[in-house]
Amino acid sequence: MRFLLLAAAAIMLTIGSPILRAADVTPLKALPAIDPAAVLSHVKTLASDAFEGRAPGTPGEEKTVAYLVEAFKRLGLKPGNPDGTYVQKVPLVGITPAPSPLTITGGAASQASAGPMTLAWRDDVVAWTRRVTDEVKVDASELVFVGYGVQAPEYTWDDYKGVDVAGKTLVMLVNDPPVPDPAAPGALDAKTFGGRAMTYYGRWTYKYEIGAKHKAAAVLIVHETGPAGYPFAVVQGKTGEQFTFVTPGKNMDRAAIEGWITLDQAKALFARAGQDFDRLKAQAATRAFRPVPLGLTASMTIRNTLRRVDSQNVVARLEGSDPAARDEHVVFTAHWDHFGVGEPINGDRIYNGARDNATGTAALLEMARAFTQLPTAPRRSILFLSVTAEEQGLLGSEYYAAQPLYPLAKTLADINMDALNVTGRTKDLVVIGLGASQLDDYARDAAKEQGRTLKPDAEPEKGFYYRSDHFNFAKVGVPALNTDEGVDFVGRPASFGIEVRERYTNERYHKPSDEVTPDWDLSGLAEDVQLLFAVGYRVAQADTYPAWSPGNEFKAIRDAQLKGQ
Numbered sequence: 001m002r003f004l005l006l007a008a009a010a011i012m013l014t015i016g017s018p019i020l021r022a023a024d025v026t027p028l029k030a031l032p033a034i035d036p037a038a039v040l041s042h043v044k045t046l047a048s049d050a051f052e053g054r055a056p057g058t059p060g061e062e063k064t065v066a067y068l069v070e071a072f073k074r075l076g077l078k079p080g081n082p083d084g085t086y087v088q089k090v091p092l093v094g095i096t097p098a099p100s101p102l103t104i105t106g107g108a109a110s111q112a113s114a115g116p117m118t119l120a121w122r123d124d125v126v127a128w129t130r131r132v133t134d135e136v137k138v139d140a141s142e143l144v145f146v147g148y149g150v151q152a153p154e155y156t157w158d159d160y161k162g163v164d165v166a167g168k169t170l171v172m173l174v175n176d177p178p179v180p181d182p183a184a185p186g187a188l189d190a191k192t193f194g195g196r197a198m199t200y201y202g203r204w205t206y207k208y209e210i211g212a213k214h215k216a217a218a219v220l221i222v223h224e225t226g227p228a229g230y231p232f233a234v235v236q237g238k239t240g241e242q243f244t245f246v247t248p249g250k251n252m253d254r255a256a257i258e259g260w261i262t263l264d265q266a267k268a269l270f271a272r273a274g275q276d277f278d279r280l281k282a283q284a285a286t287r288a289f290r291p292v293p294l295g296l297t298a299s300m301t302i303r304n305t306l307r308r309v310d311s312q313n314v315v316a317r318l319e320g321s322d323p324a325a326r327d328e329h330v331v332f333t334a335h336w337d338h339f340g341v342g343e344p345i346n347g348d349r350i351y352n353g354a355r356d357n358a359t360g361t362a363a364l365l366e367m368a369r370a371f372t373q374l375p376t377a378p379r380r381s382i383l384f385l386s387v388t389a390e391e392q393g394l395l396g397s398e399y400y401a402a403q404p405l406y407p408l409a410k411t412l413a414d415i416n417m418d419a420l421n422v423t424g425r426t427k428d429l430v431v432i433g434l435g436a437s438q439l440d441d442y443a444r445d446a447a448k449e450q451g452r453t454l455k456p457d458a459e460p461e462k463g464f465y466y467r468s469d470h471f472n473f474a475k476v477g478v479p480a481l482n483t484d485e486g487v488d489f490v491g492r493p494a495s496f497g498i499e500v501r502e503r504y505t506n507e508r509y510h511k512p513s514d515e516v517t518p519d520w521d522l523s524g525l526a527e528d529v530q531l532l533f534a535v536g537y538r539v540a541q542a543d544t545y546p547a548w549s550p551g552n553e554f555k556a557i558r559d560a561q562l563k564g565q
């Protein structure tokens with residue numbers, strides 16, 4: 001029998017299957033089933049008013065963490081933290097900035113004699129620091145325009161060209177460099193920075209990270225509504241307390257100041273430097289672009305009020321059955337946190353977060369139960385990681401990625417669950433960033449066994465791949481899978497999927513009304529989770545690690561990581 005299975009696998013390989021799946025050919029139907037009633041029962045508890053909306057650092061966190069730890073213990077899972085506990089402490093700090101204006105000096109003689117240029121806080125500039133310290137400042141730091149600020153080896157793109165920008169204040173454009181398609185005027189080159197889709201190089205978070213890597217004193221992004229995807233008013237929402245986690249180095253490796261300036265002020269600033277903003281912007285969309293020193297200096301001081309919040313990731317582990325492979329892990333993630341108690345809407349102050357993300361958290365528990373029902377544990381170990389502070393900027397997962405409990409080079413994949421389907425079965429499943437890695441091939445195989453198909457997300461230009469916890473694994477090289485509910489509901493008209501999505505976004509998303517309602521139908525959720533279970537199980541059994549697709553922006557990091565093993 002064993003020989004026959006191996007032979008069948010060998011045939012699969014020779015006919016060009018993209019992944020080695022020789023180690024396990026258990027059909028999806030033969031795997032332990034996901035029970036929607038068990039998921040609903042967990043959701044009802046986690047999203048009950050007694051859990052107070054599960055905000056980090058509140059009694060709601062204590063109840064949630066205790067519930068999860070208890071559930072994992074009951075299943076007989078091991079502590080996920082090698083220190084023998086089921087938690088990973090996540091030290092968070094809330095930073096409330098009190099900034100000075102941004103002052104620009106220098107420039108053409110006529111303008112310099114008119115005195116410094118002052119950008120007003122909130123109206124012209126929004127800036128903050130992630131350094132955990134009472135005060136940061138940049139003092140007469142030279143301004144350098146670095147185009148889109150991108151270094152992307154897979155596109156042979158480098159906006160720095162070896163120029164030393166340490167201690168300088170970098171001015172950057174938002175989104176990917178818009179490289180035209182030589183074959184189709186007016187369109188973007190799909191082979192460079194994903195065409196219409198946004199790559200991570202386009203996200204504002206990347207811009208600050210690459211600036212820090214180059215030891216810049218400050219990074220200022222020029223806000224443009226189109227490429228950013230939202231108006232400056234959204235940036236102005238970041239003027240209050242922001243959470244960050246505390247690294248051992250207190251985030252001193254970040255640029256002292258991170259922020260945005262308005263397009264109008266950027267144009268004025270370039271004019272003062274004797275430059276034309278639009279002309280330099282056009283140059284920045286080419287590989288030949290080099291950093292442009294603006295001959296101006298920037299000064300700004302930000303005083304901070306700090307508030308410590310100690311939060312926790314919850315983590316349990318199913319030990320692999322193969323002694324030679326049990327130090328290798330497949331990770332499932334789902335954030336447990338939500339917004340807690342806040343501004344009342346229609347008289348309700350508790351942000352229950354039933355769908356976002358009691359569903360994913362409940363599914364994680366049910367997934368863990370299903371794994372314990374396997375006749376033999378998978379060869380590799382499975383980590384069930386419920387992370388904190390997703391709603392504050394993916395902080396719990398970012399912390400895990402920075403302080404992993406097991407080596408990232410031996411972490412095969414992250415499979416994330418966030419805001420699952422509560423409206424019944426679908427014929428399809430959406431994969432955010434479909435095609436990013438071989439995990440999508442596993443997902444496609446499992447979907448096929450369910451008689452379903454995979455679909456890409458409808459709005460790739462919005463960069464949803466970079467907006468949930470799986471992304472923090474991708475960023476450090478670990479292939480990561482994040483799905484969204486299907487759009488083609490069984491027995492419903494074609495328009496139903498969009499209606500469901502819009503109704504949720506408008507009426508319930510991030511509101512106290514995100515509660516369990518009598519019309520919930522978790523049959524579709526159970527199928528989706530069953531599919532993810534099959535993916536995780538098979539990756540944990542496979543002969544090889546899943547790989548990023550050629551050209552993916554995280555492939556180089558992974559290759560270096562695996563080589564360094």
Ligand SMILES: [Zn+2]
Nearest residue numbers: 356357418419
């Ligand atoms: Zn969520």
